[in-house]
Amino acid sequence: MESSSAKAGGSTRREATRQKLYEAAVTLIAEQGFSATTVDEIAERAGVAKGTVYYNFASKSVLFEELLRHGVGLLTASLKEAAEQAAREGRGKVDALDAMIRAGLVFIDRYPAFTQLYVAELWRTNRAWQSTLMVVRQEAVAVVEGVLREGVAAGEFSDEIDVQLTAAALVGMVLVAALDWKSFQPERSLDDVHAALSRLLQGRVSGRV
Amino acid sequence: MESSSAKAGGSTRREATRQKLYEAAVTLIAEQGFSATTVDEIAERAGVAKGTVYYNFASKSVLFEELLRHGVGLLTASLKEAAEQAAREGRGKVDALDAMIRAGLVFIDRYPAFTQLYVAELWRTNRAWQSTLMVVRQEAVAVVEGVLREGVAAGEFSDEIDVQLTAAALVGMVLVAALDWKSFQPERSLDDVHAALSRLLQGRVSGRV
DNA sequence: ATTTTTGCACTGACCAGTCAGTTCAATTAT
DNA sequence: ATAATTGAACTGACTGGTCAGTGCAAAAAT
Known part of the structure; x- marks a missing residue:
């Protein structure tokens, strides 16, 4: 427990309640979807009164939006960290990508429900939080694109590669493999x-033994 | 006496109505999700009365389930066809995978809404159609796994590869790259x-030019 | 003293599913 | 032909229930 009663922004108690609500909401929405999850359920799972939800968040969808921002923030930070550490150690861009793949897997391992929910919402259209989602997606994909571009500039990757499409494909590879792992062979x-995934990245699939 | 009129695969009128309902439902659910889409909306978009929906389908979720089965059936058939044609032409397994990637892209190009909806629902738990989804997913992934296994047996792929994980990763690569293509750079x-995607599959990313 | 949380009753909109009645298209009788 | 009949397909107003969000006085925490 943190005893320091810092006044910077909000009280600790409030922050703790919000955290509980995030955790309750993320699993419920991952399981059932946003619309099928009721505010009463979220409050109950968080062990909090319904009124408290509305004291802390303007509405159900605002709660969800802030949850999205929160989660993707963690992911982006973790990817950046992995890329920077690889760079700091003077390793190549392939190693940086590999480190990011691992960071992605660690994230999904820790927050499977969030990942699930994110994937389910990402390509929807006509939803209230659509724009939030776009911004936040771009932040994460941009990290991968950045490493690819640096790799091309350094001559480490073929300059024939399409940075955007390749980044998307890599993200998809990790995302889907990890979700399958968690869902169908968690052992x-x-x-x-x-x-x-490393093997696939480095083209050691079709390569003869 | 139940079958009065000509019955070559169900009455034409009824079949046409179901088709209209599928088409209306698939886009609406892709955009908004299952729970956020109302039966009234589906009926309206299909140009049909609400009662007709219930005349043709037992419930909203049965409509959805049959829609899923219908769509994944098309995909699986198309993947199999691609693999078989490559085999028939005596090409290698890498070519077969490449042909399946293309078949996947063609499918997504033609039915983007269905793909969107499928991805959004695939990893959910606690939903009524969960088991349907699992079965149907396995059918599609199994086609990819089959080709990988044959490739390993033929010595064309390294026998170090993990067939299940690699198949999932390949599917994810195609799925996410294609959805990104449709959503963010449709031109x-x-x-x-x-x-x-071919380049990534064949490890021509990290290879120097 | 002030902020945060609780408990709970209430409202109004919305929605899945129903059902009694209507239309359609084909078959049979005149 | 054409009128009558039949069963399948379709219609849309209605019902019963659910749920997001409100209001507020009292209690608890800081």
Whole structure:
């Protein structure tokens, strides 16, 4: 517990309540979807009165939007960190991509529900939080695109590659493989999954043994 | 006596109505999600009365389930066809995978809404159609796994690869790249996207020019 | 003293599913 | 032909229930 009663922004108690609400909302919405999840359910799972939800968030969809921002913020930070550490250690861009794949897997391993929910909402249109989602997606994909571009500039990647499409494909590879891992063979280790994806990234699939 | 009129695969009128309902439902649910889409909306977009929906389908979720089965059936058939044609022409397994990637892209190009909806629902839990979804997913992924296994047996792929994880990753690669293509840069040609994915599949990303 | 949370009753909009009645298209009788 | 009949297909107003969001006085925490 943090005893320091810092006044910077909000009280600790309020922050704790919001956190509880995030955690309750994320699993429920991942399981059932946004519309099928009721505010009463969220409050109950968080162990909080319904009124408290509305004391802390303007509406159900605002709660959800802030949840999205919160989660993608964590992911982006983690990807950046992985890329920077690889750079700091003077390793190549392939290693940087590999480190980001691992960071992605670690994130999904820790927050599977959030990932699930994010994927389910990402390509929807006509939803209230559409624009939030776009912004936040771009932040994450941009990190991958950045590493690819640097790799091309450094001559480490072919300059024939399409940065945007390749970044999207890499993200998809990790996302879907990880969700399948969690959903259908959760007994596998993170290292197994990472090894399979590394091999694919480095073209060691079609390569003869 | 129940079958009075000519019955070559169901009455034409009824079949046409169901088709209209599928088409209306698929776009609405892709845009908004299952729970946020009302039966009234579906009926209105299909140009049909609400009662007709219930005359043709037992419930909203049955309509959705049959829609899922219908769509994944098309996809699976198309993937199989691509793999078989490559085999018939005596090409290798890498070519077969490449042909399946293209078949996947063609499918998504033709039915983007269905794909969107499928991805959004696939990893949910606790939903009525969960089991349908699992079965149907397995059918599609199994086609990819089959080709990978044959490739390993033929010595064309490394026997170190993890068939299940690699298949999931390949599917994810195509799925996410294609959805991004449709959502964020729809002006690109199918060939562009196919080329980018081919390159990734064949490990020509990190390879120097 | 002030902020935050609780508990709970209430409202108004919305929506899945129903059902009694109507239309359509084909078959049979005149 | 054409009128009558039949069953399948379709219609849309209605019902019963659900749920987001409100209001507020009292209690608890800081």
